[in-house]
Amino acid sequence: MTDIAQALDRIVPPYDGVGDWERVLRDAGLERRPRRRPLRLGGAVALVAAVIGVVALWPSGAGPSVIDRALAATGEGPVLHLVYESDLPHTLVDLETGERTELRAEHEVWFDPGAGLRETERFDGIVQFDVSLSGDGVSEHASSLYTSLGAGYREALESGQAEVLGEDVVEGTPVYWIKIGPNNHDVAVSRETFEPVFIRVTQNGTTGLTRIVAYHTMPAGSAQLEVTSPETLPSELGSYGADLELTDAASLLGRPPVWAGPDLHGFALDSVRELRLPASGGAITGLSLAYGSTGGGAHVEISQAAELVDSLTMIAGVRGYEPPEGTLLLSGTMALLRSNGLVVTIHAPDGEMAIEVARSLRPFRG
């Protein structure tokens, strides 16, 4: 049977606009433009308010305040559903132009106090891990953190502990910053939806900023705690096998290996070794080329396999992901790319050198 949902999707594809609720209110005859509180406050207080940009609250009866609307956007219940971007980005590098694009993993949290915690990480939509813990298995730290971000945030808004610090534009998004109680967490809510869009945490004089992709609180029992992608991370990465001659490598991979020539920035090709790469259907064979000494000094190592296997790509911090053709995924000093039909990882003394090595790769024709 033709799937009805798919068939209807083809007729009217999803709409992704955001709308304009303020315009609805205006057109309905309800003006809700915030009116600045008259500056009647005496000297120092008024000055401080102006300096830190405290947003004037709407006078009582003229409509909900920023805090009210932030509260209305939280939903209700103790269950937290949170999706946020990873703090540590990968960089996608166009090998021809050098253009760089930051890619961040998305981390999804379902937390139901007492019932459990599920955490799922996705990179470019591909599940990197998906784990679920029952109530007893949730660490005190995680429980405290997610309770604070869920019910704690709402309680701060309800109790009057929360304070609007001012307006801002963060990474292009217009926001209000809200200080949540006496801790060091500030939450930025969208000026359009009033949902949390950033969290700012200051610790030991250092401020970290995390982008929130989705934030909901829901009634108890509504958390989706069951994992849907139960695959685990590879239990081990690759291991070295026998030493080889490069001329024998093509038969190992089923196609010519890639290399960077006999010498690379003063590093001579030092070793050619078979790689044993664990995979779901049994180990596959890859190849490792080492330039310079791998005994502890600076060196470059080029690893390659004919298949995309987690035990190889996890070296670059991702699984199941392949960068688009002509690009390289850079994670610190590790790079991942597809070259000459092979999946290749590069370990170099620094990221720039890894990019240079990637550009110099070519098939070894023997």
Add this chain to the structure above:
Amino acid sequence: MSVWRRSRTDAKLAAIEAVYRERLRPFVRLATAITGDEQTALDAVHDGFVRAVRYRSRLRDRESAPGWVCRIVLNEAKKRSTIEGRYVPTPDELVDETVSANGHSEPGAVAAALAALPERQRLALFLRYYADLDYAGIAEALGIARGTVSATLHAARANLQTKLEEVNA
């Protein structure tokens, strides 16, 4: 604390705003299916919400808000539909594409099958799949008994399947 309890002064307005935040996109899809044009659909949805805000005193309670607002949006979309039952495909949409190589019915064929459904069944499908309403919401939007929704949807799916098989035969 819930929206209702927090916004004592205008709980109904808060409920409509919640519907706007949560369901704008599904409602635009619904209106697009009816008007055949996204811009027209956006106007219909906007005006529907404006009307909902103005007449919010008629909203019974928070639970019925999605279906109640949807009913207004649905009416706005139908008013803008220049052809009765706009989902009747135009000749361009029916260019002899019926079944693609992979065996899936193409949009023109599906649109034709939808157009052949009784209006209530067609709207029930749209409300379920595009507006993402539950049975209570569909009942509210169509002004029918909740118990009728299941039978209507079942009949719509069966009819649609039959008509698609006829088109694909």
